[in-house]
Amino acid sequence: xxxxxAAILMFILLSNPTYAYIDPGTxxxxxxxxxxxxxxxxxxxxxxxxxxxxLFVKPSKAKENKDSAGLGNQCD
Amino acid sequence: MTxxxxxxxxxxxxxxxxxxxxxIITSAGLxxxxxxxxxxxxxxxxDKGKIQRSRLLTSSECNKLAxxxxxxxxxxxxVLPLISYPYEWPFEALRTAALYHLxxxxxxxxxxxxxxxxxxxxxxxxxxxxxxxxxxxxxxYQDGEYWLAHNQFIQHFLAPLLLNAYxxxxxxxxxxxxxxxxxxxxxxxxxxxxxxxxxRLWLHLFLPVGFSLNSVxxxxxxxxxxxxxxxxxxxxxxxxxxxxxxxxxxxxxxxxAWENYSHSNSYDEKTKEDKIRVVRNLVTEISPSTLIDIGCxxxxxxxxxxxxxxxxxxxxxxxxxxxxxxxLLANKQRxxxxxxxQDLANPSPSQGWLNKERFSIFSRLKADCVMALxxxxxxxxxxxxxxxxxxxxxxxLAPHCLVEFVSKEDPxxxxxxxxxxxxxxxxxxxxxxxxxxxxxxxxxxSHQLTQSTRVLLHIKRKQP
Numbered sequence: 001x002x003x004x005x006a007a008i009l010m011f012i013l014l015s016n017p018t019y020a021y022i023d024p025g026t027x028x029x030x031x032x033x034x035x036x037x038x039x040x041x042x043x044x045x046x047x048x049x050x051x052x053x054x055l056f057v058k059p060s061k062a063k064e065n066k067d068s069a070g071l072g073n074q075c076d
Numbered sequence: 077m078t079x080x081x082x083x084x085x086x087x088x089x090x091x092x093x094x095x096x097x098x099x100i101i102t103s104a105g106l107x108x109x110x111x112x113x114x115x116x117x118x119x120x121x122x123d124k125g126k127i128q129r130s131r132l133l134t135s136s137e138c139n140k141l142a143x144x145x146x147x148x149x150x151x152x153x154x155v156l157p158l159i160s161y162p163y164e165w166p167f168e169a170l171r172t173a174a175l176y177h178l179x180x181x182x183x184x185x186x187x188x189x190x191x192x193x194x195x196x197x198x199x200x201x202x203x204x205x206x207x208x209x210x211x212x213x214x215x216x217y218q219d220g221e222y223w224l225a226h227n228q229f230i231q232h233f234l235a236p237l238l239l240n241a242y243x244x245x246x247x248x249x250x251x252x253x254x255x256x257x258x259x260x261x262x263x264x265x266x267x268x269x270x271x272x273x274x275x276r277l278w279l280h281l282f283l284p285v286g287f288s289l290n291s292v293x294x295x296x297x298x299x300x301x302x303x304x305x306x307x308x309x310x311x312x313x314x315x316x317x318x319x320x321x322x323x324x325x326x327x328x329x330x331x332x333a334w335e336n337y338s339h340s341n342s343y344d345e346k347t348k349e350d351k352i353r354v355v356r357n358l359v360t361e362i363s364p365s366t367l368i369d370i371g372c373x374x375x376x377x378x379x380x381x382x383x384x385x386x387x388x389x390x391x392x393x394x395x396x397x398x399x400x401x402x403x404l405l406a407n408k409q410r411x412x413x414x415x416x417x418q419d420l421a422n423p424s425p426s427q428g429w430l431n432k433e434r435f436s437i438f439s440r441l442k443a444d445c446v447m448a449l450x451x452x453x454x455x456x457x458x459x460x461x462x463x464x465x466x467x468x469x470x471x472x473l474a475p476h477c478l479v480e481f482v483s484k485e486d487p488x489x490x491x492x493x494x495x496x497x498x499x500x501x502x503x504x505x506x507x508x509x510x511x512x513x514x515x516x517x518x519x520x521x522s523h524q525l526t527q528s529t530r531v532l533l534h535i536k537r538k539q540p
Contacts (some may be wrong), residue, residue: 028227039305
């Protein structure tokens with residue numbers, strides 16, 4: 001009986017999962033999909049944040065001057 | 077002859093003809109190669125010494141080679157003086173190679189190219205400076221593509237470094253028996269708990285391994301990339317890996333007998349000066365293009381050889397700590413000094429597919445001179461190896477040998493024999509001299525070091 005329990009425990013503790021059909025690189029693919037989704041969400045939030053900011057914050061004077069200076073240069 | 081280790085790539089393979097090395101590009105690999113060849117990066121990377129110097133053969137040169145099969149183009153590579161494998165590199169050399177690989181990949185991405193694999197075997201060392209040799213790994217980057225070699229990079233570079241950095245286990249032993257790299261599932265069980273708290277490591281190692289282990293194979297559910305990976309994210313992954321690797325602690329090895337050996341040995345200053353003088357004179361006389369220093373330790377005598385006229389030195393030693401120190405110095409000073417971990421009683425064998433994928437160390441080492449200073453007693457007494465075999469090994473490596481023979485009267489040998497039975501009746505200078513003659517060598521000079529029982533011998537291989 002003790003032998004059977006020991007054998008079962010050995011099997012559970014020592015057996016390794018098989019990679020015969022699942023390439024170990026699958027985990028790396030999962031990581032990259034995960035990061036791609038995070039990047040997409042991050043990109044979405046940043047666009048939305050800019051949109052909100054533009055609703056409530058007026059462009060500063062300094063920036064306006066800079067923009068007009070830029071136009072001036074272009075005309076030259 | 078086709079280099080058997082290049083058979084896996086369908087876009088091309090390497091052939092060796094005489095002393096020259098060619099890479100055949102098949103029709104499958106031609107389009108990608110042409111894009112890289114026509115880009116300024118082809119010359120820039122060669123001029124910077126970042127990729128192996130290569131040239132495209134003209135059609136008449138191709139015809140002269142008279143090769144059959146799918147040959148779309150041929151490039152000739154500069155011949156490297158030594159091919160070494162990652163399981164022979166000390167820790168700091170693998171770290172340098174890993175950072176170099178990542179930096180090259182980032183540079184390629186900036187110019188619209190990427191690397192299709194991340195094998196550590198694609199890097200070689202010119203002295204102690206890394207060099208990328210697999211030109212056909214470079215391909216144009218497609219917007220949104222995944223870094224398919226991420227897992228390979230982890231297995232070949234990050235995993236062995238982590239293993240060595242966080243445990244006393246040298247990675248070379250595992251990597252030598254597992255040419256595809258370290259088994260990541262097994263590695264995660266060996267790493268200490270604190271490594272899981274590092275979010276970069278969690279992302280690149282623990283998360284992907286956990287996902288792989290919990291995936292159940294289903295024939296009708298094939299996992300494919302479902303979203304585009306922005307280039308910025310791939311760049312961030314490469315930079316994160318560089319961050320992890322650059323900050324890895326040096327290996328925990330504890331005290332090794334060879335650490336500080338050059339300071340703790342039994343020489344006094346006059347003996348040392350005498351030994352240096354003999355080494356300097358002999359190397360100046362022979363001026364070898366390649367010298368092998370067996371048991372190089374931290375490379376003290378290798379550097380003396382380099383400064384005395386040896387064009388390049390290959391240092392072999394069993395001790396990783398000493399080799400790391402020697403490597404860092406050689407890399408910093410750009411010396412032509414390559415350092416390899418080797419146990420000469422169990423050297424790198426021929427192995428891999430049909431035992432022909434990776435060559436044995438003895439088939440790759442070629443030199444004009446071999447130095448074995450205070451090594452013979454470690455092989456003959458420490459490892460019970462016959463003197464005749466040791467003499468044959470030395471004379472196989474090079475036509476000139478400089479050997480320091482340490483007799484039983486020496487304090488270091490007395491120490492070795494203090495806790496074991498002295499069964500080495502044959503171990504003496506006379507028997508070693510006989511072994512040299514039997515192995516086909518002649519002793520040109522013999523010099524007893526000042527204030528020491530140690531003897532330096534200049535041995536020359538007899539003409540056949």
